[in-house]
Amino acid sequence: MEIHRHFDEELSSLKEKLLFMAGLAESMIYKAVKSLAERDESLFKEVNEAEVKVNHLQIEIDELCLRLLALRQPMATDLRFITSAMKINSELERIGDLAVNIIQRAAVLIKQPQLKPLIDIPRMADLTQKMVKDSLDAFINRDVDLARLVLTRDDEVDALKDQVFRELLTFMLGDQSTIPRALELILVSRHLERIGDHATNICEDVIYLVQGKDIRHHIEEERKS
Amino acid sequence: MEIHRHFDEELSSLKEKLLFMAGLAESMIYKAVKSLAERDESLFKEVNEAEVKVNHLQIEIDELCLRLLALRQPMATDLRFITSAMKINSELERIGDLAVNIIQRAAVLIKQPQLKPLIDIPRMADLTQKMVKDSLDAFINRDVDLARLVLTRDDEVDALKDQVFRELLTFMLGDQSTIPRALELILVSRHLERIGDHATNICEDVIYLVQGKDIRHHIEEERKS
Numbered sequence: 313m314e315i316h317r318h319f320d321e322e323l324s325s326l327k328e329k330l331l332f333m334a335g336l337a338e339s340m341i342y343k344a345v346k347s348l349a350e351r352d353e354s355l356f357k358e359v360n361e362a363e364v365k366v367n368h369l370q371i372e373i374d375e376l377c378l379r380l381l382a383l384r385q386p387m388a389t390d391l392r393f394i395t396s397a398m399k400i401n402s403e404l405e406r407i408g409d410l411a412v413n414i415i416q417r418a419a420v421l422i423k424q425p426q427l428k429p430l431i432d433i434p435r436m437a438d439l440t441q442k443m444v445k446d447s448l449d450a451f452i453n454r455d456v457d458l459a460r461l462v463l464t465r466d467d468e469v470d471a472l473k474d475q476v477f478r479e480l481l482t483f484m485l486g487d488q489s490t491i492p493r494a495l496e497l498i499l500v501s502r503h504l505e506r507i508g509d510h511a512t513n514i515c516e517d518v519i520y521l522v523q524g525k526d527i528r529h530h531i532e533e534e535r536k537s
Numbered sequence: 538m539e540i541h542r543h544f545d546e547e548l549s550s551l552k553e554k555l556l557f558m559a560g561l562a563e564s565m566i567y568k569a570v571k572s573l574a575e576r577d578e579s580l581f582k583e584v585n586e587a588e589v590k591v592n593h594l595q596i597e598i599d600e601l602c603l604r605l606l607a608l609r610q611p612m613a614t615d616l617r618f619i620t621s622a623m624k625i626n627s628e629l630e631r632i633g634d635l636a637v638n639i640i641q642r643a644a645v646l647i648k649q650p651q652l653k654p655l656i657d658i659p660r661m662a663d664l665t666q667k668m669v670k671d672s673l674d675a676f677i678n679r680d681v682d683l684a685r686l687v688l689t690r691d692d693e694v695d696a697l698k699d700q701v702f703r704e705l706l707t708f709m710l711g712d713q714s715t716i717p718r719a720l721e722l723i724l725v726s727r728h729l730e731r732i733g734d735h736a737t738n739i740c741e742d743v744i745y746l747v748q749g750k751d752i753r754h755h756i757e758e759e760r761k762s
Contacts, residue, residue: 382616385610398624402559402627500728
Protein backbone atom coordinates (compact mmCIF):
# COMPACT_ATOMS: atom_id res chain seq x y z
CA MET A 313 0.00 0.00 0.00
CA GLU A 314 2.79 2.36 0.98
CA ILE A 315 4.72 1.52 -2.17
CA HIS A 316 1.68 2.12 -4.35
CA ARG A 317 1.02 5.52 -2.87
CA HIS A 318 4.64 6.48 -3.44
CA PHE A 319 4.47 5.31 -7.05
CA ASP A 320 1.33 7.36 -7.66
CA GLU A 321 3.04 10.41 -6.17
CA GLU A 322 5.99 9.92 -8.48
CA LEU A 323 3.68 9.56 -11.47
CA SER A 324 1.96 12.81 -10.47
CA SER A 325 5.31 14.50 -10.16
CA LEU A 326 6.22 13.22 -13.64
CA LYS A 327 3.00 14.67 -15.06
CA GLU A 328 3.58 18.01 -13.35
CA LYS A 329 7.11 18.28 -14.64
CA LEU A 330 6.00 17.52 -18.21
CA LEU A 331 3.22 20.09 -18.01
CA PHE A 332 5.63 22.68 -16.62
CA MET A 333 8.10 21.90 -19.42
CA ALA A 334 5.34 22.20 -22.02
CA GLY A 335 4.37 25.57 -20.54
CA LEU A 336 7.96 26.75 -20.90
CA ALA A 337 8.08 25.53 -24.50
CA GLU A 338 4.82 27.35 -25.28
CA SER A 339 6.12 30.61 -23.83
CA MET A 340 9.33 30.19 -25.84
CA ILE A 341 7.36 29.93 -29.08
CA TYR A 342 5.30 32.98 -28.10
CA LYS A 343 8.30 35.10 -27.14
CA ALA A 344 10.42 34.04 -30.12
CA VAL A 345 7.79 35.06 -32.64
CA LYS A 346 6.92 38.19 -30.66
CA SER A 347 10.59 39.24 -30.72
CA LEU A 348 10.47 38.91 -34.50
CA ALA A 349 7.07 40.52 -35.12
CA GLU A 350 7.69 43.44 -32.75
CA ARG A 351 11.42 43.63 -33.46
CA ASP A 352 12.16 43.36 -29.76
CA GLU A 353 15.65 42.08 -28.95
CA SER A 354 15.02 42.05 -25.21
CA LEU A 355 13.04 38.82 -25.56
CA PHE A 356 16.02 36.87 -26.92
CA LYS A 357 17.49 36.60 -23.46
CA GLU A 358 14.27 35.23 -22.01
CA VAL A 359 14.06 32.56 -24.69
CA ASN A 360 17.67 31.54 -24.11
CA GLU A 361 17.13 31.36 -20.36
CA ALA A 362 14.03 29.24 -20.84
CA GLU A 363 16.02 26.86 -23.03
CA VAL A 364 18.51 26.24 -20.23
CA LYS A 365 15.61 25.35 -17.94
CA VAL A 366 14.07 23.08 -20.57
CA ASN A 367 17.36 21.24 -21.00
CA HIS A 368 17.66 20.69 -17.26
CA LEU A 369 14.09 19.48 -17.09
CA GLN A 370 14.71 17.04 -19.91
CA ILE A 371 17.49 15.33 -17.95
CA GLU A 372 15.45 15.44 -14.74
CA ILE A 373 12.41 13.86 -16.39
CA ASP A 374 14.50 11.23 -18.14
CA GLU A 375 16.07 10.26 -14.83
CA LEU A 376 12.71 10.17 -13.09
CA CYS A 377 11.34 7.86 -15.80
CA LEU A 378 14.32 5.53 -15.55
CA ARG A 379 13.98 5.41 -11.77
CA LEU A 380 10.30 4.59 -12.07
CA LEU A 381 11.09 1.81 -14.54
CA ALA A 382 13.95 0.41 -12.47
CA LEU A 383 12.53 0.65 -8.98
CA ARG A 384 8.81 0.23 -9.48
CA GLN A 385 8.88 -2.22 -12.38
CA PRO A 386 5.49 -1.08 -13.55
CA MET A 387 3.28 -3.35 -15.62
CA ALA A 388 1.26 -2.75 -18.80
CA THR A 389 -0.50 0.62 -18.59
CA ASP A 390 1.98 2.41 -16.35
CA LEU A 391 4.91 1.02 -18.29
CA ARG A 392 3.54 2.42 -21.52
CA PHE A 393 2.73 5.72 -19.86
CA ILE A 394 6.32 6.10 -18.66
CA THR A 395 7.93 5.15 -21.97
CA SER A 396 5.57 7.59 -23.71
CA ALA A 397 6.61 10.27 -21.22
CA MET A 398 10.24 9.69 -22.21
CA LYS A 399 9.40 10.22 -25.87
CA ILE A 400 7.30 13.30 -25.15
CA ASN A 401 10.15 14.68 -23.07
CA SER A 402 12.39 14.55 -26.17
CA GLU A 403 9.74 16.22 -28.31
CA LEU A 404 9.39 19.11 -25.87
CA GLU A 405 13.13 19.61 -25.71
CA ARG A 406 13.26 19.90 -29.50
CA ILE A 407 10.41 22.36 -29.53
CA GLY A 408 12.56 24.50 -27.25
CA ASP A 409 15.48 24.16 -29.68
CA LEU A 410 13.26 25.33 -32.54
CA ALA A 411 12.18 28.42 -30.59
CA VAL A 412 15.89 29.19 -30.19
CA ASN A 413 16.33 28.72 -33.95
CA ILE A 414 13.58 31.28 -34.47
CA ILE A 415 15.31 33.92 -32.35
CA GLN A 416 18.50 33.26 -34.32
CA ARG A 417 16.60 34.17 -37.49
CA ALA A 418 14.98 37.11 -35.69
CA ALA A 419 18.41 38.40 -34.66
CA VAL A 420 19.42 38.57 -38.34
CA LEU A 421 16.12 40.05 -39.48
CA ILE A 422 15.67 42.88 -37.00
CA LYS A 423 19.00 44.39 -38.03
CA GLN A 424 17.49 45.05 -41.47
CA PRO A 425 14.46 47.07 -42.60
CA GLN A 426 11.20 45.23 -42.11
CA LEU A 427 10.13 43.37 -45.25
CA LYS A 428 6.43 43.35 -44.35
CA PRO A 429 4.25 43.33 -41.25
CA LEU A 430 3.92 39.72 -40.15
CA ILE A 431 0.47 38.18 -40.04
CA ASP A 432 0.61 34.52 -40.99
CA ILE A 433 3.74 33.74 -38.99
CA PRO A 434 2.20 34.95 -35.70
CA ARG A 435 -0.90 32.92 -36.60
CA MET A 436 1.28 29.88 -37.09
CA ALA A 437 2.84 30.58 -33.69
CA ASP A 438 -0.59 30.80 -32.03
CA LEU A 439 -1.68 27.54 -33.61
CA THR A 440 1.47 25.62 -32.73
CA GLN A 441 1.45 26.91 -29.13
CA LYS A 442 -2.07 25.62 -28.79
CA MET A 443 -1.06 22.32 -30.37
CA VAL A 444 1.70 21.90 -27.80
CA LYS A 445 -0.65 22.68 -24.93
CA ASP A 446 -3.41 20.39 -26.17
CA SER A 447 -1.04 17.54 -26.99
CA LEU A 448 0.14 17.52 -23.37
CA ASP A 449 -3.41 17.74 -22.05
CA ALA A 450 -4.34 14.84 -24.33
CA PHE A 451 -1.45 12.85 -22.88
CA ILE A 452 -2.18 13.59 -19.24
CA ASN A 453 -5.90 12.88 -19.65
CA ARG A 454 -5.47 10.03 -22.16
CA ASP A 455 -7.84 11.99 -24.38
CA VAL A 456 -7.76 10.41 -27.85
CA ASP A 457 -10.37 12.83 -29.23
CA LEU A 458 -8.28 15.84 -28.28
CA ALA A 459 -5.20 14.15 -29.76
CA ARG A 460 -7.04 13.66 -33.05
CA LEU A 461 -8.18 17.28 -33.02
CA VAL A 462 -4.56 18.41 -32.73
CA LEU A 463 -3.68 16.28 -35.76
CA THR A 464 -6.25 18.14 -37.87
CA ARG A 465 -4.85 21.46 -36.64
CA ASP A 466 -1.48 20.47 -38.04
CA ASP A 467 -3.04 20.68 -41.50
CA GLU A 468 -3.87 24.34 -40.83
CA VAL A 469 -0.27 24.98 -39.86
CA ASP A 470 0.93 23.35 -43.08
CA ALA A 471 -1.52 25.42 -45.12
CA LEU A 472 -0.24 28.62 -43.48
CA LYS A 473 3.33 27.57 -44.16
CA ASP A 474 2.50 27.14 -47.86
CA GLN A 475 0.79 30.53 -47.87
CA VAL A 476 3.84 32.19 -46.27
CA PHE A 477 6.02 30.52 -48.88
CA ARG A 478 3.93 31.69 -51.83
CA GLU A 479 3.70 35.25 -50.54
CA LEU A 480 7.43 35.51 -49.94
CA LEU A 481 8.17 33.98 -53.33
CA THR A 482 6.16 36.84 -54.86
CA PHE A 483 8.27 39.36 -52.92
CA MET A 484 11.47 37.71 -54.12
CA LEU A 485 10.35 37.58 -57.72
CA GLY A 486 9.26 41.22 -57.60
CA ASP A 487 12.38 42.63 -55.94
CA GLN A 488 15.55 40.64 -55.59
CA SER A 489 16.81 42.82 -52.75
CA THR A 490 14.17 41.10 -50.61
CA ILE A 491 15.59 37.60 -51.19
CA PRO A 492 17.82 37.25 -48.10
CA ARG A 493 15.13 38.53 -45.73
CA ALA A 494 12.42 36.47 -47.41
CA LEU A 495 14.57 33.35 -47.02
CA GLU A 496 14.97 34.01 -43.30
CA LEU A 497 11.21 34.33 -42.93
CA ILE A 498 10.67 31.12 -44.90
CA LEU A 499 12.99 29.38 -42.44
CA VAL A 500 11.02 30.78 -39.50
CA SER A 501 7.85 29.31 -40.98
CA ARG A 502 9.63 25.95 -41.38
CA HIS A 503 10.71 26.03 -37.74
CA LEU A 504 7.10 26.62 -36.74
CA GLU A 505 5.97 23.81 -39.03
CA ARG A 506 8.40 21.49 -37.26
CA ILE A 507 7.07 22.57 -33.88
CA GLY A 508 3.65 21.50 -35.16
CA ASP A 509 5.19 18.19 -36.25
CA HIS A 510 6.54 17.58 -32.76
CA ALA A 511 3.10 18.23 -31.25
CA THR A 512 1.73 15.80 -33.85
CA ASN A 513 4.27 13.20 -32.75
CA ILE A 514 3.11 13.62 -29.16
CA CYS A 515 -0.51 13.10 -30.23
CA GLU A 516 0.37 10.00 -32.21
CA ASP A 517 2.05 8.67 -29.09
CA VAL A 518 -1.12 9.40 -27.10
CA ILE A 519 -3.31 7.53 -29.58
CA TYR A 520 -0.90 4.61 -29.58
CA LEU A 521 -0.71 4.71 -25.78
CA VAL A 522 -4.47 4.58 -25.33
CA GLN A 523 -5.43 2.36 -28.24
CA GLY A 524 -2.31 0.22 -28.81
CA LYS A 525 -3.95 -3.14 -28.35
CA ASP A 526 -1.20 -4.99 -30.22
CA ILE A 527 1.29 -4.77 -27.43
CA ARG A 528 -0.96 -5.87 -24.64
CA HIS A 529 -2.02 -8.73 -26.88
CA HIS A 530 1.57 -9.89 -27.25
CA ILE A 531 2.27 -9.58 -23.57
CA GLU A 532 -0.84 -11.52 -22.67
CA GLU A 533 0.05 -14.25 -25.14
CA GLU A 534 3.53 -14.58 -23.74
CA ARG A 535 2.19 -14.72 -20.21
CA LYS A 536 -0.23 -17.48 -21.14
CA SER A 537 2.50 -19.57 -22.78
CA MET B 538 19.80 -19.62 -16.63
CA GLU B 539 17.21 -20.45 -19.26
CA ILE B 540 15.57 -17.06 -18.75
CA HIS B 541 18.87 -15.22 -19.10
CA ARG B 542 19.68 -16.89 -22.37
CA HIS B 543 16.29 -15.98 -23.71
CA PHE B 544 16.73 -12.36 -22.65
CA ASP B 545 20.14 -12.18 -24.34
CA GLU B 546 18.62 -13.59 -27.51
CA GLU B 547 15.91 -10.97 -27.44
CA LEU B 548 18.49 -8.23 -26.90
CA SER B 549 20.43 -9.57 -29.91
CA SER B 550 17.28 -9.57 -31.96
CA LEU B 551 16.63 -5.96 -30.92
CA LYS B 552 20.13 -4.95 -32.03
CA GLU B 553 19.74 -6.76 -35.35
CA LYS B 554 16.42 -5.09 -36.05
CA LEU B 555 17.84 -1.64 -35.29
CA LEU B 556 20.86 -2.25 -37.53
CA PHE B 557 18.59 -3.46 -40.31
CA MET B 558 16.38 -0.39 -39.93
CA ALA B 559 19.44 1.88 -39.98
CA GLY B 560 20.60 0.15 -43.17
CA LEU B 561 17.23 0.86 -44.75
CA ALA B 562 17.38 4.49 -43.67
CA GLU B 563 20.90 4.86 -45.12
CA SER B 564 19.81 3.40 -48.46
CA MET B 565 16.83 5.76 -48.49
CA ILE B 566 19.12 8.79 -48.11
CA TYR B 567 21.38 7.44 -50.85
CA LYS B 568 18.56 6.72 -53.28
CA ALA B 569 16.68 9.95 -52.57
CA VAL B 570 19.67 12.14 -53.36
CA LYS B 571 20.66 9.93 -56.30
CA SER B 572 17.17 10.35 -57.77
CA LEU B 573 17.67 14.11 -57.55
CA ALA B 574 21.28 14.28 -58.76
CA GLU B 575 20.72 11.86 -61.65
CA ARG B 576 17.15 12.98 -62.32
CA ASP B 577 15.96 9.38 -62.02
CA GLU B 578 12.29 9.00 -61.13
CA SER B 579 12.49 5.23 -60.91
CA LEU B 580 14.11 5.51 -57.47
CA PHE B 581 11.10 7.26 -55.93
CA LYS B 582 9.22 3.98 -55.73
CA GLU B 583 12.10 2.26 -53.96
CA VAL B 584 12.30 5.03 -51.36
CA ASN B 585 8.56 4.88 -50.75
CA GLU B 586 8.65 1.11 -50.39
CA ALA B 587 11.52 1.34 -47.94
CA GLU B 588 9.54 3.84 -45.88
CA VAL B 589 6.69 1.35 -45.46
CA LYS B 590 9.22 -1.20 -44.17
CA VAL B 591 10.77 1.35 -41.82
CA ASN B 592 7.35 2.21 -40.39
CA HIS B 593 6.58 -1.46 -39.76
CA LEU B 594 9.96 -1.96 -38.14
CA GLN B 595 9.39 1.02 -35.87
CA ILE B 596 6.25 -0.55 -34.44
CA GLU B 597 7.89 -3.97 -34.21
CA ILE B 598 10.92 -2.58 -32.35
CA ASP B 599 8.75 -0.51 -30.03
CA GLU B 600 6.72 -3.57 -29.13
CA LEU B 601 9.83 -5.67 -28.61
CA CYS B 602 11.23 -3.02 -26.24
CA LEU B 603 7.99 -2.84 -24.27
CA ARG B 604 7.88 -6.62 -23.99
CA LEU B 605 11.46 -6.69 -22.77
CA LEU B 606 10.65 -4.03 -20.17
CA ALA B 607 7.44 -5.70 -19.05
CA LEU B 608 8.47 -9.33 -19.00
CA ARG B 609 12.16 -9.24 -18.17
CA GLN B 610 12.13 -6.24 -15.84
CA PRO B 611 15.77 -5.49 -16.63
CA MET B 612 17.94 -3.56 -14.19
CA ALA B 613 20.38 -0.67 -14.65
CA THR B 614 22.46 -1.24 -17.79
CA ASP B 615 19.92 -3.26 -19.78
CA LEU B 616 17.11 -0.93 -18.80
CA ARG B 617 18.99 2.06 -20.14
CA PHE B 618 19.95 0.16 -23.26
CA ILE B 619 16.31 -0.65 -24.01
CA THR B 620 14.99 2.86 -23.36
CA SER B 621 17.80 4.23 -25.58
CA ALA B 622 16.78 1.74 -28.27
CA MET B 623 13.25 3.16 -28.14
CA LYS B 624 14.55 6.68 -28.69
CA ILE B 625 16.88 5.59 -31.48
CA ASN B 626 13.98 3.78 -33.10
CA SER B 627 12.10 7.11 -33.34
CA GLU B 628 15.16 8.87 -34.74
CA LEU B 629 15.54 6.28 -37.50
CA GLU B 630 11.89 6.50 -38.43
CA ARG B 631 12.23 10.27 -38.84
CA ILE B 632 15.32 9.88 -40.97
CA GLY B 633 13.17 7.77 -43.27
CA ASP B 634 10.53 10.52 -43.34
CA LEU B 635 13.16 13.06 -44.33
CA ALA B 636 14.35 10.87 -47.22
CA VAL B 637 10.74 10.85 -48.40
CA ASN B 638 10.68 14.65 -48.09
CA ILE B 639 13.75 14.76 -50.34
CA ILE B 640 12.09 12.74 -53.09
CA GLN B 641 9.10 15.06 -52.86
CA ARG B 642 11.43 17.97 -53.66
CA ALA B 643 13.15 15.86 -56.34
CA ALA B 644 9.79 15.16 -57.98
CA VAL B 645 9.24 18.91 -58.37
CA LEU B 646 12.80 19.63 -59.51
CA ILE B 647 13.27 17.00 -62.16
CA LYS B 648 10.28 18.30 -64.08
CA GLN B 649 12.22 21.52 -64.67
CA PRO B 650 15.57 22.23 -66.37
CA GLN B 651 18.54 21.47 -64.14
CA LEU B 652 19.75 24.55 -62.28
CA LYS B 653 23.29 23.26 -61.80
CA PRO B 654 25.09 19.93 -61.44
CA LEU B 655 24.89 18.97 -57.79
CA ILE B 656 28.11 18.55 -55.85
CA ASP B 657 27.65 19.67 -52.24
CA ILE B 658 24.25 18.06 -51.78
CA PRO B 659 25.53 14.56 -52.71
CA ARG B 660 28.47 15.21 -50.35
CA MET B 661 26.02 16.06 -47.60
CA ALA B 662 24.17 12.83 -48.38
CA ASP B 663 27.41 10.79 -48.15
CA LEU B 664 28.28 12.38 -44.83
CA THR B 665 24.86 11.95 -43.27
CA GLN B 666 24.62 8.31 -44.43
CA LYS B 667 27.92 7.62 -42.74
CA MET B 668 26.72 9.47 -39.63
CA VAL B 669 23.66 7.24 -39.44
CA LYS B 670 25.74 4.09 -39.87
CA ASP B 671 28.35 5.12 -37.30
CA SER B 672 25.80 6.32 -34.77
CA LEU B 673 24.21 2.86 -34.77
CA ASP B 674 27.59 1.14 -34.55
CA ALA B 675 28.45 3.43 -31.64
CA PHE B 676 25.21 2.40 -29.93
CA ILE B 677 25.61 -1.34 -30.48
CA ASN B 678 29.26 -1.31 -29.36
CA ARG B 679 28.80 1.34 -26.64
CA ASP B 680 31.60 3.21 -28.40
CA VAL B 681 31.74 6.72 -26.97
CA ASP B 682 34.74 7.72 -29.11
CA LEU B 683 32.89 6.88 -32.30
CA ALA B 684 29.84 8.75 -31.03
CA ARG B 685 31.98 11.84 -30.42
CA LEU B 686 33.49 11.52 -33.89
CA VAL B 687 30.01 11.59 -35.41
CA LEU B 688 29.26 14.80 -33.50
CA THR B 689 32.23 16.53 -35.13
CA ARG B 690 31.08 15.31 -38.55
CA ASP B 691 27.80 17.12 -37.98
CA ASP B 692 29.78 20.39 -38.11
CA GLU B 693 30.91 19.46 -41.63
CA VAL B 694 27.33 18.86 -42.65
CA ASP B 695 26.33 22.26 -41.26
CA ALA B 696 29.21 23.94 -43.11
CA LEU B 697 28.11 22.32 -46.37
CA LYS B 698 24.55 23.42 -45.76
CA ASP B 699 25.75 27.03 -45.35
CA GLN B 700 27.81 26.71 -48.53
CA VAL B 701 24.81 25.38 -50.46
CA PHE B 702 22.76 28.28 -49.14
CA ARG B 703 25.30 30.93 -50.16
CA GLU B 704 25.77 29.46 -53.63
CA LEU B 705 22.04 29.26 -54.30
CA LEU B 706 21.53 32.77 -52.98
CA THR B 707 24.01 33.95 -55.63
CA PHE B 708 21.99 32.15 -58.30
CA MET B 709 18.78 33.76 -57.09
CA LEU B 710 20.29 37.24 -56.94
CA GLY B 711 21.76 36.80 -60.42
CA ASP B 712 18.65 35.44 -62.13
CA GLN B 713 15.26 35.54 -60.52
CA SER B 714 13.93 32.75 -62.75
CA THR B 715 16.10 30.42 -60.66
CA ILE B 716 14.37 31.31 -57.37
CA PRO B 717 11.78 28.50 -57.19
CA ARG B 718 14.30 25.78 -58.06
CA ALA B 719 16.95 27.25 -55.77
CA LEU B 720 14.43 27.25 -52.90
CA GLU B 721 13.69 23.56 -53.48
CA LEU B 722 17.39 22.75 -53.35
CA ILE B 723 17.80 24.79 -50.16
CA LEU B 724 15.02 22.70 -48.63
CA VAL B 725 16.79 19.49 -49.70
CA SER B 726 19.93 20.68 -47.92
CA ARG B 727 17.84 21.41 -44.80
CA HIS B 728 16.36 17.92 -44.90
CA LEU B 729 19.88 16.50 -45.03
CA GLU B 730 20.94 18.76 -42.19
CA ARG B 731 18.07 17.38 -40.11
CA ILE B 732 19.13 13.81 -40.91
CA GLY B 733 22.53 14.77 -39.51
CA ASP B 734 20.77 16.17 -36.43
CA HIS B 735 18.96 12.88 -35.86
CA ALA B 736 22.26 10.98 -36.07
CA THR B 737 23.64 13.50 -33.59
CA ASN B 738 20.72 12.82 -31.25
CA ILE B 739 21.50 9.10 -31.42
CA CYS B 740 25.14 9.78 -30.53
CA GLU B 741 24.16 11.99 -27.62
CA ASP B 742 21.99 9.12 -26.37
CA VAL B 743 24.97 6.77 -26.68
CA ILE B 744 27.22 9.07 -24.66
CA TYR B 745 24.52 9.47 -22.04
CA LEU B 746 23.91 5.71 -22.03
CA VAL B 747 27.57 4.85 -21.47
CA GLN B 748 28.62 7.74 -19.25
CA GLY B 749 25.37 8.72 -17.51
CA LYS B 750 26.57 8.23 -13.98
CA ASP B 751 23.90 10.46 -12.53
CA ILE B 752 21.10 8.00 -12.96
CA ARG B 753 22.90 5.00 -11.59
CA HIS B 754 23.88 7.18 -8.69
CA HIS B 755 20.26 8.02 -7.96
CA ILE B 756 19.19 4.42 -8.24
CA GLU B 757 21.94 3.24 -5.93
CA GLU B 758 21.05 5.90 -3.40
CA GLU B 759 17.40 4.94 -3.39
CA ARG B 760 18.32 1.28 -3.06
CA LYS B 761 20.50 2.01 -0.08
CA SER B 762 17.83 4.01 1.70
